[in-house]
Amino acid sequence: MNSQIKLSTVIVTLFGAFLVYSSFILGDSENYLFPRLISATIAILTIMLWFEKGEADKSTNFKDLLPGIAIASAFILLLKILGFYLASMIVFFTLVMYYTKPMESKDFWRVLLIKLGVAFVFTFALYGLFTLLLKVHTPEGLF
């Protein structure tokens, strides 16, 4: 068993233990009957997982992934403060600016202006589609 499989197995085991604990200890037998059945089966399968000879977990390129997760998380948090459309325009522009291929960045200001324009047009298109056409509510903030 390699170290990566062990890591995912450990996480699943901890999660399974948490489910068993919350079904059997925190909950009563009447309302938690079905969750108890499921969590007990999860516990049995988790034990079997330790003995399974599986493939190694796929590696993660955190260097390229984490900035994306950070920007998207900031977007989710800012959603309520700034509103959907302003936050969308900012996250659109930030993500496409951060994830720029080396060949794109020869003329920085041109790239920046194009991406800003695309972010504006895309957000405006979303506004037209969601708010004007479909009349659907979006998170409200400043805008």
Next chain:
Amino acid sequence: MEFLNYFDNVFTIYHIALLVGGTFAGIILGALPGLSPTMSVALLIPFTFHMKPESGLILLGAMYTATVAGGAISAILVNVPGAPANIATALDGHKMAQDGKAKNALHYCFISSFVGGIFGVFILIFFTPPLAALSLKFMSTEMFWVAILGITIIATLDSKSVIKGLLSGLFGLMLATIGEHPTNAVERFVFTDHLESGVHIVVGLIGLFAMPQVWNLLENFYAKKNRVFSATGDATLTQSFKLVFSKLKALSIGSIIGSVIGIIPGAGGQIAGIVAYDQSKKVSTNRENYGKGEPEAIIAAESANNSMVGPSLIPLLTLSIPGSPTAAVLLGGLLIHGIFPGHDIFTKNPEVIWTFIDSLIIAQILMLIIGLFLSRHSKWIMKVPDNYMAVGILLLAVFGTYSIQNNYSDVLIMFILGTLMYFGSKAGFSPVPVVLGLILGTMTEEKFLLGNLIGNAKGSSFQHFTSGTINIVLISLCIASIVYGVYSSRKSKKIKA
């Protein structure tokens, strides 16, 4: 021939516009490498909330049909299948593109998809009502085992590891228990206010399918891209039609195999395409050309993966067991519109269901016309940069999630669930069993509690769940599917070794 009575409902300007829009968008989304039919349908569900049930289902059905066919465009031009269903198409389709015959390959692909698709819809029309009548014999315990069977089959077929597949399905069932108890309204697992209303099906669908795609596009953004070929070739449309219909053997093998595999719960287009490719190769006189750009191979694979679409809805509409991962998402769409699969689906909602099924025929015709038109411009579709695609999916996912109940907590749940699923998929866990568990969770618990109540009244709950012919057959099928899953996973490990 009841289905003929409902064509009028399809031929309204509004529904035709939905069909054209859904097919157009579906082919484009299907053609974008990595955007699967399952994710496309999941993202579309919130847009159907404000529509009548039949209109919403028409749009979802058109999207389902078109994305499966559209996935062949990237399989042929970039050698990256747009969906798992198009893996077999890439083998010969891309070779044809390398030989400067991409246009020919795209013609064969859309024409054979159309033939297979129409065949599949007729299988759906003629086989669904008798199976729905059979489901009348299913009471609470039988329905409980049907749900467990559905999760077991999808868990074993969609995952490399049977244990991880089953765990994924069970996690889905656990997710469904968050929030109020189905009968007592007692809150369970509500550790924070955000979990008060539980995990809504569509929140789960979008999170589990869309967010991992966003992270995947960003993580691999700087990785080397494949060369995109232009849709060049010497074939006219008439020549392509003649060629496809001259390969009747490949066309029949693809359509029949696709339909049979479509009916098998959980199997899906990927298996249909590969099995049809393999069987067609075995009986072909040109078998030495397979893998080198053989039109027959494309015809067999594409007719199979599209003929799977209609039959994959048969177990879905009658027993709540989806025939493919995308059908699992469609089940969520049905439930949201208040359509509950089962024996009375054709008596309670005949207009909605027959209009939906009829619209699938029109969707196939539109898929052929729009597909042939778009394939000429497909090189431009391939050029959408991954960073734009990722942010587009992110914004649609957030909007779609929020619009369900105008609830910010749903957005947080979707985001966290999707991110956890991405890392889970790296460890071999699949989102499809999780989604099915989430969708079937409430129904499974209700049937379990009812069966348990009746069983206790009779004297033994265990005996009540394990007696009766249908129960025994269903339990045997659950065991057989697990045994088959273990066997096939060991076999594939041996082949790799």
